[in-house]
Amino acid sequence: MKKRMVPAALAIAAILAAAGAAAKEAPQKTPGGMVLVRGGVFKDTKSNYFGKDVTIPSFYIGRYDVTQKEWKTVMGNNPSKFAGDDLPVEMVSWYDSIEYCNRRSLKEGLKPYYRIDKTRKDPNNKPDPHFGDLDRIKWTVTTNRNANGYRLPTEAEWEYAASGGQLSRSFTYSGSEDVNEVAWYWRNSGDMQLAGFWNWPALRENHDRTHPVGLKKPNELGLYDLSGNVREWCWDWYGDLPDRARNPQGSASGYRRVWRGGGWMSGAAFTAVAFRGNLAANGAGPDQGFRVCRNK
Amino acid sequence: MRSIRLIFRVVLTMLVIAGCAAAAANAQTVYNNGTGSNNGYYYSLYSSGGSATMTFPSASQYHGNYAISWSGVNDVVGGKGWSTGSAQSIGYNVGSASGYNCISIYGWTTNPLVEYYIVEFGSNQNGSYKGSVSSDGHTYSTYEHQQVNQPSIQGTATFEQYLDNWGGSSTGSNHTVTTSNHFNHWKSLGMNMGSFNYQILAAEAWGGRSGSVNATVW
Numbered sequence: 001m002k003k004r005m006v007p008a009a010l011a012i013a014a015i016l017a018a019a020g021a022a023a024k025e026a027p028q029k030t031p032g033g034m035v036l037v038r039g040g041v042f043k044d045t046k047s048n049y050f051g052k053d054v055t056i057p058s059f060y061i062g063r064y065d066v067t068q069k070e071w072k073t074v075m076g077n078n079p080s081k082f083a084g085d086d087l088p089v090e091m092v093s094w095y096d097s098i099e100y101c102n103r104r105s106l107k108e109g110l111k112p113y114y115r116i117d118k119t120r121k122d123p124n125n126k127p128d129p130h131f132g133d134l135d136r137i138k139w140t141v142t143t144n145r146n147a148n149g150y151r152l153p154t155e156a157e158w159e160y161a162a163s164g165g166q167l168s169r170s171f172t173y174s175g176s177e178d179v180n181e182v183a184w185y186w187r188n189s190g191d192m193q194l195a196g197f198w199n200w201p202a203l204r205e206n207h208d209r210t211h212p213v214g215l216k217k218p219n220e221l222g223l224y225d226l227s228g229n230v231r232e233w234c235w236d237w238y239g240d241l242p243d244r245a246r247n248p249q250g251s252a253s254g255y256r257r258v259w260r261g262g263g264w265m266s267g268a269a270f271t272a273v274a275f276r277g278n279l280a281a282n283g284a285g286p287d288q289g290f291r292v293c294r295n296k
Numbered sequence: 297m298r299s300i301r302l303i304f305r306v307v308l309t310m311l312v313i314a315g316c317a318a319a320a321a322n323a324q325t326v327y328n329n330g331t332g333s334n335n336g337y338y339y340s341l342y343s344s345g346g347s348a349t350m351t352f353p354s355a356s357q358y359h360g361n362y363a364i365s366w367s368g369v370n371d372v373v374g375g376k377g378w379s380t381g382s383a384q385s386i387g388y389n390v391g392s393a394s395g396y397n398c399i400s401i402y403g404w405t406t407n408p409l410v411e412y413y414i415v416e417f418g419s420n421q422n423g424s425y426k427g428s429v430s431s432d433g434h435t436y437s438t439y440e441h442q443q444v445n446q447p448s449i450q451g452t453a454t455f456e457q458y459l460d461n462w463g464g465s466s467t468g469s470n471h472t473v474t475t476s477n478h479f480n481h482w483k484s485l486g487m488n489m490g491s492f493n494y495q496i497l498a499a500e501a502w503g504g505r506s507g508s509v510n511a512t513v514w
Contacts, residue, residue: 130408130486131442131454195331197340197494198404198449201371202329205344231451265451267493270406283445285452 031294034060035222037161044163045170048274049156053244056160061153062291064213064224065089065232066100074104081286086212088230088289094257094281095137097152097233097290104292105149113151113295115142124237124253125281134280135255143235143249150292155236155258155276156248157293162227162261162273164220172272174226174261175219179268182219183228184211189264198267210264210287226261227271230289234258238278256280263287326350335359337376337513338494345370346504358512360388364499365508366395373500375402376513381495383476387514388497390467393417395507396499398463401473403495409448409455410489414478416465420500422457426485429460431477436460440487449493458482 030036039058042049065088072078072085079091092100102112117140125138143151153161162174175182187194190206214224226232236250236258250258256278262271265287269275279288324334327349331340334352337360341350346368354361364374377386381403393399398418404411413420414436423441430436441457448455460478465471479489497513 128454130456131444134444134454194329197331197338197496199340199342199373200447201344201373202342203447205329205342263451265447267449270450277450279445279452280454283452283454285445285447287451 028296031060033063034292034294035063036296037061037157037165037221040166042160042163043166043168043170044159044273046172046274047159047163047168047170048241048276049159052242054156054242054248055246056157056165057247058296059153059157060294060296061157061161061223062293063218063222065230065289065291067213070104071100074100074107079284080210082209084210084212087210088213088225090210090230090263090286090289091284092233092289093137093284094233094279095139095141096284098141100290101150101152101292105147110149110294111144111147113144113147113149115144117141126253126255128255128280135282137282146295148295150294152233152235152290153293154247154249155234155260156242156245158226158232158234158260159273161221161223162219167220169220171219172274173228173268174223174273175217179227179271182216182226183262183268183271184216184225184264185228185262185266185268185271186264187268189228203265208264227273228262228266229264230261230287231259231263231266231277232261233288233290234260238276259288263289324352334362334376338379338496339374339376340496341372341374343369343372343374346372346506348372348374350374353510354512358514360497360513361511363508363510366501367506368504369501369506370504371500371502373498375496375498376511377403377494377496377498379494381405381475381492383479386473386475386495386497387470388416388473389470389512390417390465391510391512392467393499393507393509393511395505396501396509397503397505399465399497399499399509399511401475401495402498404449404493405490406450406493407490408488409450409453410458410487411443411448411455412458412478412482412489413460414473414475415459415461415463416471416473417463419461419463420459421461422459426487429477429481431474431481432472434462434464436462436478438481438485440485456487458487 069085071089121138122140190208237254239251259277348366401414426438439459499509
C-alpha cells in the first residue's frame with residue numbers, strides 16, 4: 001500500500017511543481033488599451049539616445065492618447081476646447097495629468113504611482129530664468145517606483161516607444177517618413193490643407209483642431225498619434241540627456257516639464273520623434289494632452 | 297542641314313516652354329489664402345473677412361517681387377522670403393504701399409522659441425521698452441513682449457516676441473536690413489535667438505482696412 005502511494009505522491013508533487021513553474025512563467029496579461037513595449041537599447045539611428053548606452057526596461061504604454069471619455073470617467077469633468085468622446089483630452093496641465101494617473105489607479109484597484117504633496121512647494125521647481133515664476137502651483141510630486149498604477153512615460157520611454165522600440169525603422173515621425181501619413185499637424189488638421197508659412201490666424205480660420213484618436217497609421221509597435229494630434233506630457237524636467245543610463249528619469253530639478261510629439265497646431269518638425277519640447281508644469285493649451293504607462 | 301534645323305527647332309521649343317513656365321510663374325494669382333514658392337522664394341498670403349489678392353507682377357525680373365491688394369479685411373498678412381532664415385542682410389524695395397499697419401522683416405526661431413519683427417513701415421509696439429539700436433542709418437526702438445501659453449509654431453508655448461520698431465522707411469528706393477545688428481543687439485539684452493525658421497518681408501493690415509503693397513525682397 002505504501003509502495004503504491006509513493007508514485008502517486010510524486011506525481012502530485014510533480015503536477016504542483018509544474019503548475020508553480022507555469023504560474024511563474026505565464027506571460028503577464030497586457031492591460032486593456034495598452035501595448036507591451038519590450039525593453040532594450042535604442043535601435044532608432046535618429047534618436048537622441050542612439051549609441052548612448054541608454055537602456056529602457058520593458059513597460060506598458062497606452063495605444064492611444066487619453067481620450068475625453070476616459071478622462072470624464074475618472075475625473076468627472078472635461079477641460080477640453082474641442083469636445084468629443086473619442087478626441088484626446090487637452091487643456092490639461094502636467095499636474096492634471098499626474099492627478100488623473102493616480103485617480104485612475106485608485107479607481108481600478110492599483111497602487112498609485114505618484115505621491116502628491118499639495119502643501120509643500122517643490123524646491124526642485126525652479127523659476128524660469130527668463131520669465132520668472134510662471135508656475136504658481138509647484139506641488140511636490142515624487143514616485144513610488146515599484147507601484148503598478150498609471151503614470152506618465154519618462155522622456156526616454158516616450159522616445160523609445162515612438163521610435164518603435166526594438167522594431168524601429170528609424171522613421172523621422174512616429175511610424176513614417178511622411179508626416180501626413182501618421183500625424184495631425186497644422187497643415188492637415190483643419191477644413192483645408194494649408195501650405196507655406198505657419199501663421200496662427202490661418203490655423204484659426206481654417207478650424208484646425210484635434211481629431212479622434214487612432215485614425216492615422218500606427219507606428220512599428222501599433223501605437224497611434226505619437227506624432228501630432230496632441231502633444232504628450234512626460235515625467236521629466238527638461239534638461240540635459242543622459243549617457244550610459246538604465247531607465248533614466250530626467251533632471252533632478254528644472255523649470256519646465258517635457259512634452260513630446262507635437263500636436264495639431266505644430267509645425268511638422270516639432271512632431272518628429274526626436275524633437276524635445278517643454279512647458280511650465282502648470283501650462284495648458286488646446287493641443288496639450290498625454291498618454292499613460294504602467295510598469296511591467 | 298536637316299540636323300541644324302532640328303537643333304534649331306529643339307532650342308526654339310525649349311525657349312518657348314521656358315518662357316511659358318516663367319510666364320505661368322509670374323501670372324500666378326493667389327486669392328485670399330495661399331502659400332508656396334515663386335521664382336525660388338517662399339510666399340504666403342492669409343486673409344480673413346473682405347478679400348485679398350496676391351500676384352507676382354515683376355518676379356521674372358526681380359524674383360522676390362510680389363504685390364498684394366486687400367479690401368475690407370479683418371486681417372491680412374502676406375509676404376515673400378525664405379523658409380529658413382539667417383542673420384543675413386536683407387534688401388528690399390517697396391514700390392508702393394497703402395492701407396497697411398506695418399511692413400516688417402518677420403520670422404521665428406526655435407530653442408528658444410522667438411517670434412520677431414523688424415518694422416520698416418508703420419508701427420508694431422508691444423510689451424516692455426528695452427532701449428534702442430542703430431542700424432542701416434536709423435534708430436529702432438526695441439520691445440520685448442512675453443507670450444504665456446499662446447499659440448506658436450511649436451504649439452501652445454510660453455515664448456518671447458522681439459520687436460525692433462522704426463517705421464520710417466520710404467517707398468521707391470532700395471533699403472537694407474542688416475539683421476545681424478538686430479540679433480546681436482537683442483542678444484546683448486539677454487534676448488537670445490534660436491535656430492531659424494522662416495523669415496519674410498511681410499505686410500500686415502487689420503481692422504477693416506483696404507490697401508495694397510508692391511514690394512521686392514532679396
